[in-house]
Amino acid sequence: MGSGSGVSREILRLAIPSLGAMVAQPLFLLTDAAMVGTLGTTAVAGLALAGTVVQTVVGVLIFLTYATTPLVSRRRGAGDEAGALAAGINGVWIALVVGVVLAIGVGAASTRLVSLFGADATVTAAAAEFLAISAVGIPAMLVTLAATGFLRGFGDARTPLAVAVVGFVANAGLNALLIFAAGWGLAGSAWGSVIATYLMAAALLYPVIRRAHRAHSRLLPGRDSLIAVGHSASWLLLRTLSLRVSMVAYVAVATSLGTEALAASHIVSTIVGLLALILDALEVPAQALVGESLGASDVPRTHAMARTITRMAVATGFVVGVGLAASASVIPVLFTRDAAVATMITGALWVVAAALPLAGYVFAWDGILIGAGDSRYLAGAGVVNLLVALPGFVVVFVNGNGLWGIIALQIVWSVLYMGARALTLGRRARGDAWMRIGHDRMAATSA
Numbered sequence: 001m002g003s004g005s006g007v008s009r010e011i012l013r014l015a016i017p018s019l020g021a022m023v024a025q026p027l028f029l030l031t032d033a034a035m036v037g038t039l040g041t042t043a044v045a046g047l048a049l050a051g052t053v054v055q056t057v058v059g060v061l062i063f064l065t066y067a068t069t070p071l072v073s074r075r076r077g078a079g080d081e082a083g084a085l086a087a088g089i090n091g092v093w094i095a096l097v098v099g100v101v102l103a104i105g106v107g108a109a110s111t112r113l114v115s116l117f118g119a120d121a122t123v124t125a126a127a128a129e130f131l132a133i134s135a136v137g138i139p140a141m142l143v144t145l146a147a148t149g150f151l152r153g154f155g156d157a158r159t160p161l162a163v164a165v166v167g168f169v170a171n172a173g174l175n176a177l178l179i180f181a182a183g184w185g186l187a188g189s190a191w192g193s194v195i196a197t198y199l200m201a202a203a204l205l206y207p208v209i210r211r212a213h214r215a216h217s218r219l220l221p222g223r224d225s226l227i228a229v230g231h232s233a234s235w236l237l238l239r240t241l242s243l244r245v246s247m248v249a250y251v252a253v254a255t256s257l258g259t260e261a262l263a264a265s266h267i268v269s270t271i272v273g274l275l276a277l278i279l280d281a282l283e284v285p286a287q288a289l290v291g292e293s294l295g296a297s298d299v300p301r302t303h304a305m306a307r308t309i310t311r312m313a314v315a316t317g318f319v320v321g322v323g324l325a326a327s328a329s330v331i332p333v334l335f336t337r338d339a340a341v342a343t344m345i346t347g348a349l350w351v352v353a354a355a356l357p358l359a360g361y362v363f364a365w366d367g368i369l370i371g372a373g374d375s376r377y378l379a380g381a382g383v384v385n386l387l388v389a390l391p392g393f394v395v396v397f398v399n400g401n402g403l404w405g406i407i408a409l410q411i412v413w414s415v416l417y418m419g420a421r422a423l424t425l426g427r428r429a430r431g432d433a434w435m436r437i438g439h440d441r442m443a444a445t446s447a
Contacts, residue, residue: 007304008027011285011312017157019281021148024164028196029270031172032189037335043186044336045259046126048266049114050190052251054134056244057102058141063236064095065149069284070371072153072290077166077295085217088150093221095146099139107135117255119262126186133190140194140201147204152288154211163203171196235375242382249393250413256397257405264344264406267335272352275320279360282313283367290371297437302372304314306429310364318359325353344403348410355414358422365425381424389417 029051036043067367068091075084106113114127148160174195178188212219247269254265286309328349332342367379392412400408428434 007301007308008312011282011305011309014152014155014157014285015281015289017161018152018277018284021157021164022277023158023274023279024168024342027168027274028171028193030274031175032170032193032268033267033335035175036189038093039179039185041259041338041341042122043126043337044263044266045119045123046130046186047125047189048251048262049117049119049123049255050110050130051266052117052248053106053110053113053131054138056248057138058145059247060237060240061095061098061142061245062145062240064091064098064142064146065152066236066240066287066370067091067375068149068385069153070373073155073288073291073371074149074295074373076154077292077298077441079244081215082217084153085212085215088146088153088208089212089217089219091146091149092143092223094248094339095102095142096139099142102142103135103138106138107132110135117252119255123259123262130186130190133187133194137194140197144197147201147208150208151204153291155288156207157284159207160204162375163200166203166261167196167200170199182315183310216237235379238379239375239382242379242386246389246393246413246417249367249390250409253393253397253400253409254406257400257402259401260338260341261344261406263336263338264341264348265409267332267341267345267408268348268352271331271349274355275324276359276363278316278320279313279356279363281317282309283363283370285309286364286367287371290368291373294372294435294437299435299437302435306365306368309368310361313360314357314362315360317357317363321353321356324349324356328353340403344406347364347403347407350387351407351410351414355418358418359414362418362421362425365429366421369425369428369434372434373436374428377428378435381421381428383441384424385417385420388420391414392416398432 032047032051033044036047068088071087071091072084075081075087085140110132111124111128114131115124117124119127151159171193174192175189178184178192179186180188182188184191209219210356250269251262256264286305289305290302293305303355328346331349332345336342336345366378369375389412393409396405396412398407400406
């Protein structure tokens with residue numbers, strides 16, 4: 001086992017570039033929100049509803065990254081390079097097929113999907129237009145997730161970073177061109193993001209194909225690796241689905257509080273998503289390095305990784321929380337000219353700031369258990385966490401109103417729901433049942 005500073009360096013080697021890569025998506029959303037904000041509150045609210053549907057679809061399928069990274073890294077740790085390549089390539093194939101099916105389904109049902117939120121007719125129409133266009137980009141979004149998981153499993157966090165930076169610049173330029181110069185309005189924002197996403201997917205597929213070609217590995221899917229990816233992904237899908245249901249509940253309650261609350265909640269969620277990626281970046285080394293060390297049967301190194309990642313995540317949550325609290329009254333002016341919306345944003349951000357250290361602990365152990373392949377426990381815990389939080393959402397839905405309604409909603413999400421996640425993860429962290437060693441975790445997850 002290496003020194004504590006050596007473990008920290010290993011973690012930061014993956015975490016820092018991963019942070020830059022992951023920041024791209026919320027920056028896409030922030031750029032969209034800032035540009036669309038000039039079109040009026042209705043456009044922002046429409047973007048919020050359509051964005052929730054797209055983010056839910058893509059977010060539920062984040063297992064394409066989370067299942068691929070630990071499978072690849074565990075097999076690498078065990079010395080099975082061919083098996084690692086096969087697992088990663090099959091993850092990309094699954095992403096492509098699922099993405100095409102979802103693109104067709106979401107595009108065809110765009111109006112019905114956004115109407116479920118119960119917004120007024122103008123907001124629903126704007127959201128439906130944005131969603132129908134955005135659905136075209138779903139295959140590229142999912143391939144990007146899987147290819148990123150492939151590369152991280154091989155310890156390459158720099159390529160996704162480079163692609164993300166180029167993608168962000170392309171997205172901003174295309175949005176400005178299509179929204180303002182071409183005069184396409186909200187539709188221009190959707191098309192700009194779709195084009196940028198396909199450019200990113202193509203750029204990430206190139207190193208995947210090149211690595212497989214150098215190793216003389218087949219690019220077609222293989223049965224055994226498909227089963228391994230599918231088995232791990234099935235539990236992670238349930239875990240992620242429970243998380244996304246809570247996010248949809250958040251948006252649904254915000255919608256019931258009125259258009260101003262909905263617009264405020266969208267901006268808060270986008271800001272929180274950006275800040276959370278600072279914590280989420282520590283999940284990448286947790287998944288890759290814990291998987292690799294367990295594959296190599298190195299238990300002491302696994303313990304060292306878990307301890308260090310947890311300390312770093314909680315400390316980071318505290319520092320980010322202090323910064324957010326200090327700037328909570330300034331941030332809203334970047335996104336809205338509506339005084340009521342700005343006040344709601346500030347109140348919600350104070351709640352978020354207070355809860356960020358707790359979120360740091362949650363993010364750390366979520367990543368550790370994913371890296372260990374403990375997806376079955378994560379799935380069960382996710383259902384329990386959701387059942388704890390849902391009554392809180394119902395209370396705010398029935399009794400919420402204005403500023404205090406949006407603050408109460410944020411307390412349900414940041415304190416009640418995140419607290420439940422911390423308790424269930426902490427229960428698992430106290431033992432060693434999650435730490436199974438060896439080449440593959442399939443037998444363990446089905447036990």
